[in-house]
Amino acid sequence: MTFLNVQDIHHTYFTKSNAVTALSNISLQVEEGEFISFLGPSGCGKTTLLSIIAGLFQPTEGRVELEGKQVATLKSEIGYMLQQDYLFPWKTIEENILLGLKINHHLDEEKKAYAKDLLLQMGLSDVESLYPKQLSGGMRQRVALVRTLATEPKLLMLDEPFSALDYQTKLHLENLVSDTLKSFGKTAILVTHDIGEAIAMSDRIYLFSPSPGKVHKVFEVPEELRECSPFDTRNHPLNAEIFQTIWKEMESLGSQESHKSTP
Numbered sequence: 251m252t253f254l255n256v257q258d259i260h261h262t263y264f265t266k267s268n269a270v271t272a273l274s275n276i277s278l279q280v281e282e283g284e285f286i287s288f289l290g291p292s293g294c295g296k297t298t299l300l301s302i303i304a305g306l307f308q309p310t311e312g313r314v315e316l317e318g319k320q321v322a323t324l325k326s327e328i329g330y331m332l333q334q335d336y337l338f339p340w341k342t343i344e345e346n347i348l349l350g351l352k353i354n355h356h357l358d359e360e361k362k363a364y365a366k367d368l369l370l371q372m373g374l375s376d377v378e379s380l381y382p383k384q385l386s387g388g389m390r391q392r393v394a395l396v397r398t399l400a401t402e403p404k405l406l407m408l409d410e411p412f413s414a415l416d417y418q419t420k421l422h423l424e425n426l427v428s429d430t431l432k433s434f435g436k437t438a439i440l441v442t443h444d445i446g447e448a449i450a451m452s453d454r455i456y457l458f459s460p461s462p463g464k465v466h467k468v469f470e471v472p473e474e475l476r477e478c479s480p481f482d483t484r485n486h487p488l489n490a491e492i493f494q495t496i497w498k499e500m501e502s503l504g505s506q507e508s509h510k511s512t513p
């Protein structure tokens with residue numbers, strides 16, 4: 251059985267004045283332990299698809315199954331890492347990382363030890379009693395990931411998690427997060443605008459195009475790129491190939507628009 255099966259998704263947002271078709275005819279399959287990325291320009295439906303896969307709302311058409319069950323019934327199996335860390339400023343780092351377990355009534359000594367061990371694996375020692383404002387942005391994002399991993403989700407959603415960080419911290423965290431998730435055998439979906447980031451972290455990249463959002467092309471990332479530095483992944487020929495594919499698509503959409511406006 252496929253771990254994650256996304257079947258024939260179409261989605262239209264209906265507002266008072268109009269209808270926007272955000273996604274058309276999306277099907278994809280992900281096996282357990284795979285890391286995939288959704289890449290593409292603004293407005294091509296990446297976040298909409300991520301939200302549908304997470305079961306946050308139902309698509310107009312199609313279905314999403316995680317291990318054969320509809321995701322809408324499995325929200326607690328899904329973890330998030332977002333652009334903002336959403337740590338509670340009035341809680342210590344320890345209280346923050348244990349919060350998800352507490353809410354789910356799963357907090358026991360074993361889980362607590364697991365969460366604290368995750369902090370060490372993320373290179374964060376002696377921070378339990380500190381408050382979020384005492385940490386750097388990169389450290390806070392690592393704490394946010396620990397909080398997510400502590401609940402042991404089956405599927406992780408990473409929606410532009412590094413876009414607010416400085417360049418060096420971003421490169422460091424891309425490596426750390428993808429190595430950690432691989433070592434835990436976690437299945438993850440990353441939404442990003444950054445081609446280098448998608449290559450550095452993914453097994454497979456789904457390139458989206460807009461109006462309506464659809465999968466334009468799928469790129470397999472060669473295994474050897476996993477061992478490369480973030481600099482090498484950004485200079486690999488695959489980076490140029492993806493960039494040129496996006497560029498051609500943008501040009502062709504631009505020329506379609508100008509034909510439409512020609513009388």
Ligand SMILES: Nc1ncnc2c1ncn2[C@@H]1O[C@H](COP(=O)(O)OP(=O)(O)OP(=O)(O)O)[C@@H](O)[C@H]1O
Pocket residue numbers: 263264265270271272290291292293294295296297298299463
């Ligand atoms: N709640 C909503 N109501 C109406 N239209 C929406 C809504 N959310 C998104 N859209 C529209 O759906 C389309 C896809 O949006 P979406 O946010 O999924 O794209 P995206 O690729 O994630 O963009 P970005 O990279 O800028 O986050 C866009 O045309 C957007 O304007």
